[in-house]
Amino acid sequence: MKNYLKNLVTVGFLALFLPYTITLLVNGRQGIHRESEWTELEYQVLDRMLQEDLSWMDDDMLSLMAVICRTECAAQAGAEKPNHAVYVPPDRGYEKIEQAVQNTRGMAVLINGEYRELPYHAVSAGCTRDGSLLGQEYSYVIPAECPEDLKSESYLQVCTLTQEDLNGALGFDVSVQELQMEYDAQGYVTWVSKGDTRWTGESFRTLLHLPSSCIRMDQEGDDIRITVKGSGHGFGISLYTASRMLQEGSSIQEILQKFYENAECITIP
Numbered sequence: 001m002k003n004y005l006k007n008l009v010t011v012g013f014l015a016l017f018l019p020y021t022i023t024l025l026v027n028g029r030q031g032i033h034r035e036s037e038w039t040e041l042e043y044q045v046l047d048r049m050l051q052e053d054l055s056w057m058d059d060d061m062l063s064l065m066a067v068i069c070r071t072e073c074a075a076q077a078g079a080e081k082p083n084h085a086v087y088v089p090p091d092r093g094y095e096k097i098e099q100a101v102q103n104t105r106g107m108a109v110l111i112n113g114e115y116r117e118l119p120y121h122a123v124s125a126g127c128t129r130d131g132s133l134l135g136q137e138y139s140y141v142i143p144a145e146c147p148e149d150l151k152s153e154s155y156l157q158v159c160t161l162t163q164e165d166l167n168g169a170l171g172f173d174v175s176v177q178e179l180q181m182e183y184d185a186q187g188y189v190t191w192v193s194k195g196d197t198r199w200t201g202e203s204f205r206t207l208l209h210l211p212s213s214c215i216r217m218d219q220e221g222d223d224i225r226i227t228v229k230g231s232g233h234g235f236g237i238s239l240y241t242a243s244r245m246l247q248e249g250s251s252i253q254e255i256l257q258k259f260y261e262n263a264e265c266i267t268i269p
Contacts, residue, residue: 038105041268044073046101055093060246061239062100067252067265068118068237071108074268075115106267109256111140118260121232122239123152125214127186128259129234138235140261143186146241154231154240157211161224169207170194176219188214188234202233236260 048069054062109118117138119131124146131141149155167173174194182191189201201213212230219225237259245255256263 041070041073042101042105045070046098048073049097049101050094054097057243058246059096059100059103061243062096063104064242064246064252064255066097066100066104067107067109067256068120070104070106070268071115071118074108075117106269107252108266108268109260110264110266111260112262116140116260118256119233119236120239120242121230121234121236123154123231124149124234124238124241125155125187125212125229126150128236128238129184129186129188131235133184133190134235140263141236142259142261144238144241144259146238148241148244149230149238152231152240154211155229157228159208159210159226159228161208161226163222163224166208166224176217176224179217181217186214186234187229188212 045066049062049065054065057065108115119138119141121128126149127146128144129141130143131138134141161169163175166176178194180193181189182193184190189204191201192199192204199207205211205213205215208226210226210228212228212232212234214229214234216227217224218227237255242255245258246252253263253265256265
């Protein structure tokens with residue numbers, strides 16, 4: 001009878017604590033603690049950040065990115081499913097990204113009381129673009145002067161295409177003189193047209209594999225010289241300027257308010 005009771009107690013103990021023990025062996029004590037405290041939203045933030053190459057960012061920039069990603073995940077209201085088992089290349093800095101998510105846990109941004117998309121890009125052409133060009137629903141994305149961007153190695157680039165390259169990219173023969181370009185106030189191309197054919201500035205720069213749509217095209221003999229300013233679409237936060245602002249002591253909220261009108265940092269319960 002005593003042996004029966006002893007065995008019964010042993011079985012009960014194993015049933016109660018075996019899952020904890022296995023998790024401890026696999027993940028360590030910190031893994032168990034994290035599993036019990038992280039919400040699905042935090043896993044979505046981690047998963048989204050791991051999809052980008054953020055290896056160049058320091059801890060402060062990763063924290064800013066965590067806040068941006070958390071806001072966009074909250075705006076999508078669970079549309080994305082977290083992938084807890086995502087493969088992470090060794091150079092992606094998993095531990096630093098994980099720590100940034102942990103350090104900013106719950107921090108997000110409200111725009112006029114709502115979670116909204118927070119566009120960002122690598123380097124502006126000296127000033128970011130007016131979001132209303134994307135539609136009135138993006139009017140909170142405001143133009144912001146970014147003089148620091150002119151110091152970036154990616155600010156000014158010159159590309160050369162042959163006439164054959166241009167014709168192949170656009171699908172028909174065309175000269176630079178035949179292309180009609182429309183620009184916004186910051187110097188980015190908004191529309192390119194040739195007769196009845198029209199491209200948005202972003203689709204045109206994609207066809208030509210250019211880093212930005214802030215371009216000027218000049219015919220030089222048989223070649224076409226394209227001067228490009230900035231890197232990315234130019235809307236929202238310039239990551240280069242944001243990095244410089246953080247180094248100079250600006251807060252995440254100050255950076256957000258520079259690029260998004262009525263931005264308010266909050267903590268999601």
